[in-house]
Amino acid sequence: MTRAVVVPASALVGRPPDIDMTSELGSLVMPSPVLTASGCAASGRELDQFFDITSLGAVVTKSIMMQPRSGRPTPRMAETPSGMLNSIGLQGPGVHSFLEHDLAWLRERGARVVVSIAGNTVEEYTQLAKLLRMYDGIDAIEVNISCPNVADRGQVFACRADTASSVVGMVRRNTDPRIPVLVKLSPDVTDIATIAVACERSGADGISLINTLLGMVIDTATMRPALAGVTGGLSGPAIRPVAVRCVWQVREVLPDIPILGMGGIRTGEDALEFILAGANAVCVGTAIFNDPSAPARVHSELASALAERGFARLADAVSYAHRREPGMPDPVDLAPEEPAADDSGPLDATDGVADAVADGAPADPDPGA
Amino acid sequence: MPVQVRSEVVSTRRAGIYHVLTLTADGVPETTRPGHFVGVAIGDMTSGLLLRRAFSIYGVQQRGIYGGTVDIVVAATGPGTRWLAQRHRGDQVELVGPLGRPFMLPREPVSCTLVGGGYGSAPLFMLAEQLRQRGCRVDMILGASTEEKLFGVLEGKRAASTVTITTEDGSLGETGRVTDALPEVMERAGSEVVYACGPMGMLASVAEVAAERGAYSQCAVEEAMACGIGVCMSCVLPVIGNDGVTRMVRSCVEGPVFQGDRVRWADIGTIPPDTLGAPEAAKRDGVAGSVAGVSS
Numbered sequence: 001m002t003r004a005v006v007v008p009a010s011a012l013v014g015r016p017p018d019i020d021m022t023s024e025l026g027s028l029v030m031p032s033p034v035l036t037a038s039g040c041a042a043s044g045r046e047l048d049q050f051f052d053i054t055s056l057g058a059v060v061t062k063s064i065m066m067q068p069r070s071g072r073p074t075p076r077m078a079e080t081p082s083g084m085l086n087s088i089g090l091q092g093p094g095v096h097s098f099l100e101h102d103l104a105w106l107r108e109r110g111a112r113v114v115v116s117i118a119g120n121t122v123e124e125y126t127q128l129a130k131l132l133r134m135y136d137g138i139d140a141i142e143v144n145i146s147c148p149n150v151a152d153r154g155q156v157f158a159c160r161a162d163t164a165s166s167v168v169g170m171v172r173r174n175t176d177p178r179i180p181v182l183v184k185l186s187p188d189v190t191d192i193a194t195i196a197v198a199c200e201r202s203g204a205d206g207i208s209l210i211n212t213l214l215g216m217v218i219d220t221a222t223m224r225p226a227l228a229g230v231t232g233g234l235s236g237p238a239i240r241p242v243a244v245r246c247v248w249q250v251r252e253v254l255p256d257i258p259i260l261g262m263g264g265i266r267t268g269e270d271a272l273e274f275i276l277a278g279a280n281a282v283c284v285g286t287a288i289f290n291d292p293s294a295p296a297r298v299h300s301e302l303a304s305a306l307a308e309r310g311f312a313r314l315a316d317a318v319s320y321a322h323r324r325e326p327g328m329p330d331p332v333d334l335a336p337e338e339p340a341a342d343d344s345g346p347l348d349a350t351d352g353v354a355d356a357v358a359d360g361a362p363a364d365p366d367p368g369a
Numbered sequence: 370m371p372v373q374v375r376s377e378v379v380s381t382r383r384a385g386i387y388h389v390l391t392l393t394a395d396g397v398p399e400t401t402r403p404g405h406f407v408g409v410a411i412g413d414m415t416s417g418l419l420l421r422r423a424f425s426i427y428g429v430q431q432r433g434i435y436g437g438t439v440d441i442v443v444a445a446t447g448p449g450t451r452w453l454a455q456r457h458r459g460d461q462v463e464l465v466g467p468l469g470r471p472f473m474l475p476r477e478p479v480s481c482t483l484v485g486g487g488y489g490s491a492p493l494f495m496l497a498e499q500l501r502q503r504g505c506r507v508d509m510i511l512g513a514s515t516e517e518k519l520f521g522v523l524e525g526k527r528a529a530s531t532v533t534i535t536t537e538d539g540s541l542g543e544t545g546r547v548t549d550a551l552p553e554v555m556e557r558a559g560s561e562v563v564y565a566c567g568p569m570g571m572l573a574s575v576a577e578v579a580a581e582r583g584a585y586s587q588c589a590v591e592e593a594m595a596c597g598i599g600v601c602m603s604c605v606l607p608v609i610g611n612d613g614v615t616r617m618v619r620s621c622v623e624g625p626v627f628q629g630d631r632v633r634w635a636d637i638g639t640i641p642p643d644t645l646g647a648p649e650a651a652k653r654d655g656v657a658g659s660v661a662g663v664s665s
Contacts, residue, residue, distance in 0.1 A: 068646035077603035
């Protein structure tokens with residue numbers, strides 16, 4: 001097989017840094033913290049032409065639904081400043097075709113697989129979970145309750161704590177206990193931390209942050225909406241600060257939950273922002289459209305960025321931006337309104353950081369090193 | 370298999386309102402066939418324009434002094450293509466290719482008519498050469514709204530037995546559209562296959578004229594793409610499969626070349642109700658268990 005031969009700049013500077021890039025999302029242990037974002041890599045086959053997809057943390061598949069789905073009419077895409085708007089509408093072949101063709105291929109190829117599932121109803125999510133339970137080769141499930149391109153777009157499940165919880169609870173109950181269930185949340189909510197806490201209480205093993213932001217473009221030539229679907233999901237580097245903020249806020253209230261961070265990651269330093277904000281692993285999405293080998297490049301750039309800052313292990317950098325310096329006043333807004341369901345008492349964001357430092361993060365990393 | 374290459378601009382030249390760029394592209398020419406395209410990234414890693422621009426491959430050179438190169442034709446119509454048109458010799462761009470499914474070539478030395486609208490003619494010259502190598506008669510029709518939007522008139526005269534030019538304003542050749550000239554050209558040449566590349570409306574008409582005359586048509590579509598490699602699902606159009614079922618099909622990997630009678634030209638921009646997985650069909654058949662559950 002012919003593969004792309006773009007050499008990352010970091011590789012030209014010296015030998016690849018010897019960093020332990022192991023990343024864990026609950027029971028899913030991966031040699032890389034870089035995954036593909038759902039909907040940006042199909043089922044991995046196309047990208048395997050450009051880099052070895054088995055080197056990824058995992059392939060996160062395009063969201064699978066029970067039935068084949070045509071998606072929305074074209075135009076489905078509009079370029080925006082440092083981003084894009086899409087209204088694909090979850091086009092897909094349906095779960096049976098996915099299992100027969102895509103999952104079978106991913107297994108044969110030896111890739112780790114996170115299957116993203118989407119449904120119109122709680123019942124459809126439940127059915128999907130029950131069906132997937134019968135198949136091997138699924139390393140985790142990501143529950144997409146936040147796609148803005150669904151018929152009832154004002155009412156995506158992720159917009160309310162109760163609806164989000166009911167989907168997560170049903171998927172968790174119907175999934176093999178050994179398989180982590182991640183839930184992908186929308187940033188288009190008043191308080192994402194509240195939704196995340198509700199999902200965690202309903203059994204979510206991890207939180208994926210974030211899905212696209214609902215947006216709109218008017219074509220000034222036709223003087224009509226640019227997308228046939230009128231509104232669409234905004235992605236790309238333009239939304240990165242929103243995504244980093246969401247990861248930060250959820251990490252503050254859930255110090256221990258695995259977080260899969262995504263939203264506009266294009267470089268290793270972008271990925272590092274998410275890791276420092278509290279993500280255990282990251283997804284590369286829209287950047288793939290710009291650079292099909294972006295996930296592999298982001299991995300090596302992230303390793304270099306960690307090495308430059310004196311980290312020997314990726315895990316030591318997780319949530320590092322939350323650390324308290326001695327003598328610093330406590331931020332006033334850290335404590336959540338109500339305690340979390342677990343019995344660890346009022347949450348304190350410094351706990352995880354203290355552990356991380358004790359585990360060997362550098363006390364005083366030298367950015368110039 | 371496509372490759373991703375850091376490319377250098379070898380040369381640029383103007384052709385009417387278009388810019389022809391020759392780019393180094395090691396590993397691309399060897400597997401390029403007529404109808405393939407390349408995806409070019411706009412700017413560097415700091416660029417705010419993320420989406421790749423797709424260009425038909427106009428020509429390739431396998432082993433020149435620059436190694437393998439590809440030629441593309443750029444119409445500077447937006448910020449991305451303007452950036453590309455402003456590149457100079459020695460500048461870096463990044464490209465992926467060859468992409469897509471190329472034109473299918475006839476096994477027999479049949480007569481072929483090639484139809485290009487505007488710079489949609491770009492892939493037809495390489496195609497003409499390969500058809501002639503197979504002993505096919507090649508006739509060409511090049512059309513545009515006006516003379517300066519034509520591409521490759523002189524080259525067409527070298528590549529084809531006859532070249533018919535049409536412009537809508539009559540500034541060069543016959544006044545009218547390519548499809549006005551198509552029946553007569555096909556008649557004169559006894560064409561059994563029509564190849565076309567250009568705007569959707571033109572392709573729809575070409576496919577119709579070809580079908581009326583019992584000819585086979587191969588149309589390369591120009592659909593807006595985001596990734597060009599089959600992962601984003603932006604560039605879909607309704608196409609009838611071998612099983613008679615209409616699906617929303619990606620023009621970047623299942624196209625850009627389609628059999629003209631398989632594309633539902635009039636339905637582009639819609640989801641025909643009988644498409645696999647269409648919302649109407651879903652409503653009629655019902656998603657199992659969709660009554661229960663949370664709806665608000």
